Amino acid sequence: MTESSTSGRRAGRAPRRPGEPEALRTPPRGHLVREAVRQVRDGTSVLVLGAPGSGRSHLARRVVDSVPELRVLSVRSATSVPGLIVSTVHDPEQGSAPGTVRRVPPGTTGVDDLAGTAGSTVVLADDAHLLDAEHLQMLCELATDGRVVLVATADATAGAGTTHGAAAARLTSLWLDGRAGRVDLVGLSETEGHELVLSVAGSRPLDLALRHTILVAAGGSPATIRELTLEALRDDRATSNRDLLGLHGPGLLPPRTVERARHRLDTLSEHERESLVLLARLDGLDPERAMHYVGDATLRRLLRHGSVTPAGAGTTALRATPVDAEAVLADGHTWSASGPYARALRSMVDLDTAGLVLTPFECLLLSDAWLGAADGPTGPTPAVAPDQVSRIATVAARKSTAMLQPYRALAHAMLALDTHPTGAAAVEASRALAALGSTRAAHEVLGRVPPGTSDEALELVSLWRAELDDWEGTRSDSSADLTEPGTPDDPPSGPVATVERLRGAVHALRAMRWRESLDLATGLVDDDRAGLVVRLRACGLAGMAAAFLGHGAQLESITTTGRRLHDALARQVGSASAQQVVDEGTAFFSGSAAAHLACSLGWVEMPARLDALMRRAVAARDVAHTSTLSALAGYLALADGDDVTAELELGAAIDRAPRPTTHETHAWLVSVRATALARLGRAVEAERLCAELEAPGATVSAWSAYLVESVRHLAAPTTSLPAVAPSPLGVEAAALQPTIALFAAAEAAASHDGRVSRQDLVDAATAARQQTDIGSLQAVADYVIAASTADAGSLADLTRTFEGLGMRHLADACEEQALRLLDPDSPHALSAWRDRANRAESEPAEEPLTAREREVAVLAGRGLSNRDIAARLFLSVRTVESHLYLARRKLGAASRRDLADRLGDDA
Incomplete structure (x- = not known):
């Protein structure tokens, strides 16, 4: 479990119970209690969040026991009798007796007791998420007004969609509003962490990669997340930093964060601290190998302390909290000659000799040790063979390249080449030299590929x-x-x-x-x-x-x-x-x-898919991979109409792109960013980016030229349409490249460009539609035809279709045009038309559903996702999307729920 609070005080060593092994001691929480007591005495409420069995109730009781001078009212839900609460009152003015226990129905004496405590009372609400909504709301209002000091415990693992989850969220809002302190006996969930980062950042949002880096580094601690977010917003730590937060080196963390981590680590021995740093360097090890390197007792101790946690849902891999490891390094940590680090190095060589695959981080740690040894690889690892050195150092070089550390990559690659030359080592040396701008040397080093490769x-x-x-x-x-x-x-x-x-x-x-x-x-x-x-x-x-x-x-x-x-x-x-x-x-x-x-x-599922890929890349510290993922996130934001986020993500993608990169990749990144700038009204900046792509000596392909002209047409609509030979609006061209033709035609239809005839748009859309089997592209073709023929009914239907596909930009365009065609002076015209259409569609459809379309529609109406339907029917997700689009169009269904209603008993 991860422990965190806003405390900065030193933690005392918790006494050991008789017969309890050192490795199984309960983590010390004295500093958490002291900080919470200070807040209570200052009149600030405190939330204690944790999973069942985490000791949240015990910690809250210790807090209130530490303020005997205050009147304490304890309330707890009587789970055996729904609708009742247990109320206990301790009043120091009436002696030392703890008071009486009474069961009271909500809305009567219990409410009166709570309301009458204002001004001098601490309310201890154990398992507050189990209280009924009326009591909980009243407690939060009293705490918000400062009329009582609330010490509440809640289940941090309650599901967001459940009643208990909603209650826990209501309590957490006190902390978000600054009305309460917070003690976490488990870390924040990833969703909560992202929400906290966005809340702290405010009007200066951080890109997706940087947000994930903060969450990985903080290990779930809300206080650390807050401080790292504020640090990332500083001018000298902008998103252009190619090493993200610049972790994995001493002196790079906020002093308050380091100090707090030091207090958390007070009770760890030197051996345990070195083991913590080792596991942080070997990020993502399976438990068996981690235990092999640091020992069973040490690993259990670090797990119970909270400095080592599972890497995430669905995996058994372990991850050391990077901030804790950095705090150890900040104290001037050095590897001991006989500690876990030295033993781990020798064990890795033994594992490799036995044929087990070393992870990239294990290879990196070994090769770093060899480079730093005065007597070479055989110093720290006497049993290593030259071919092992070359193979492991080559992986270390490739890992360093992915981390955007070319000098480090070159050192590892040259170690591999000098020890035992291979083609892979020559490639990695060449990659590092190319990243450093030495293209001539990059070509020359490829000449060291040995014969017989x-x-x-x-x-x-x-x-x-x-x-x-x-x-x-x-x-x-x-x-x-x-x-x-x-x-x-x-x-x-x-x-x-x-x-x-x-x-x-x-x-x-x-x-x-x-x-x-x-x-x-x-x-x-x-x-x-x-x-x-x-x-x-x-x-x-x-x-x-x-x-x-x-x-x-x-x-x-x-x-x-x-x-x-x-x-x-x-x-x-x-x-x-x-x-x-x-x-x-x-x-x-x-x-x-x-x-x-x-x-x-797949627009609907794509954000979650990109989020998972980004989480994996950040956890592996592969900064180079975050560039492409940030660009895709920016492209999604651009299509969603969020131009500010799109510009932010693309700026981060360009700054973190590996060097060198292909002209087309760079052109795509720059053009998408320029598109966002043009939409934001920053046409001068957009043109400057486009001009850089056409600089003398740059390789210009048909694709990059098309991208540049598309941006210029967006920035200045009076310019000619992007020149794709032949024109994307011609029938023949539309049949050859339907995707580009359809989106070009959709743009022309939405902008009412008079230079393109309506009939040409209809012909191009019809020709392109015949070439594609993708439901979303067929919907785009339907939009072009409907907009070009002023078909308000079809436009209104397509509004709902695009909303279901996640294509909000086209949904907005359909709604705007349908409203203009129906009655531009009446904001309710579209709703009225839909009501009439819904009544008309209650009659049997003229075009019946096919058996497969009905099967897909029935499953969708029952709430299954496209991916679940595909797995059940042995279809591709794309095929499911197409069938679902056709079923919704035939039935006139606005949503999956609407599908269920229209299918009746079948659903």
Whole structure:
């Protein structure tokens, strides 16, 4: 359990019970009691939150027992008799007797007792979340007015949707309003933590990655969350900090936070402190391995103390609270020669020798120790072999690159190359040099790949060399360059040929030739001769091409194949490729999310999906991965109309993007941020960003040019529409690239652009609709047709459809246009039309539901999510969305609940 409070005083050592082992002692809470007593005597209420069995009632009783000079009224719900409370009164003016226990019905004597205590009484409400609503409300009002001092305990694990959860939230509001102090015997939930960060930040919101970093670092402590949030808002700790909060180094935390952590750690021995720092460096270990490194008794002690906690729901991994570990480091901690650190290093080498896979953090700790040893790797680990050093140091280099620490990555990579040269070590050294801006050295170090390197390793070297060439802009988007390099007499073969096929798919995508890119990528995905990494990257490209072609079923199939390939990569993982599995997996799943967003699939589930990916990346300290995820979060916010959040997230994404990066990736990040700036009325800044993308010497592809022109058209609508050859509003072009055509047509329909005829919009939308099987894109086509033909009824129906799909921007556009067509002077015109439409739709539908549509609609009406329906019927989520959209359109249902009503007994 994590303990936290606003106290800054030193904690005394709790007495040990006779026969109780040191490791199983109850964590000391004297400092929590003293701080709560001080607040009570100052007239401030106190909330004690904890899970059942956490000792919350005992702690609250200790608090009130420490103020014998005050009159105490204790109230508690009589759980055996609903509607009654137990009332106990202790009045020091009437002697030392504890008073009497009486059962009183609510609304009579009990209420009178509470109301008559104003001015001089402490009210102890044990399990206050179990009180009836009337008593609870009265207690909160009396505490808010300062008429009583409330000491209340509540269940911190009560569900948010339950009555008890609502009661606990009502009590917590006292603390949020500054009317009460708070003692947590468990940490805040992630939802509560995010709410607290947003509340403290106020009008200066923090980006998603930084919020997750604060929560991970604080370990659930509300006081620490508050202080880290305030620290993050300081000008010198802005969101552009590439190491997020700059943790994992002494002297980087607020002094108050360090001091509070010191008091919490007073009772830990030096051995336990070193073990805490070790577990913090090896973040996310399974309990068995953690116990192997620090010992069973020490691990149990740290768990009971609250400095080590489970990493999260659904996992057994353990995580040391980073702030506690930083506090130990701030005291000048050094590793002992015979402590858990030294033993752990030797154990890691033994585990690797035995064939067990070391985590990236274990590799990083080992390689750091080797770099710092005066006598080399054999100093701290005498039994290590040269090939082990090279393999482990290579993973450490890759991990450092993901953490955006290129100098550290270069040191690890050179250690690997100097000890036992391999292709993987050369690639990591080249990556680090490229990140430092030394592209010439990055190419030269690839010459250290030793002879006899396996085809799989050569494929990875060729893949990196191709990326490096593309980053330097050495290859254009001309059609001649999209073929495999070489002359007929010297065609590429083996790993080089495989990489060139992937490269061709990349450049076809950049040239907006979706079909060509899809064919090249899917051919490579199905080629068993190619390596798993290349095939997984090809899956990402194929998914994006399918999204722009509007092929939802194919996108879902490609996504499933990508998951299978990633699972296969994870199964063959060894210590040499542990971080590569993480990197490639995050890249694929982020790309898959981007592809789904590009064709408006899964908008409702996407925030939770991105949140989970971001939580994982932040916990692993992979700052480079947070860049793409922040960009996707910003894109979602932009589509949702939250331009301020979009600009914030994209600014963070650009600042934390790994160096170097591809021109197209950078162009997408910049264009989305420029779009947010243009919407915010900051057109000059938006134009400056666009101009940077067209600077002399920059590689400009058809895709990046389209992005820039789209931003300029948004900033200045009088400019021409984005030039995509042929025009996205032409029938032929709409059939070739339906996704872009539909959204371009929707923008034109919403802006009433007179330069585009209504009939052209209808023709383009009709042609694009015939090419896509994605329900959300079909709804966009219906919107374009309805807006172009002034069909108010269809627009009103589509308003509800887009709301259900999570596409609020189009829902707002539909509602605005429907209202204008019905009666612009009457704000109730749309509601009146819907009422008439609902009455008309009560009659049987002219177009009956298919068997599958009815089956999906029935399950949706029962409250199942799209993902649950897909799992039950063995369909893809995309197919479920399409069936649900068609069922709602045929039945005229505004929501899932409306579906249930219209289906009647079937639902």
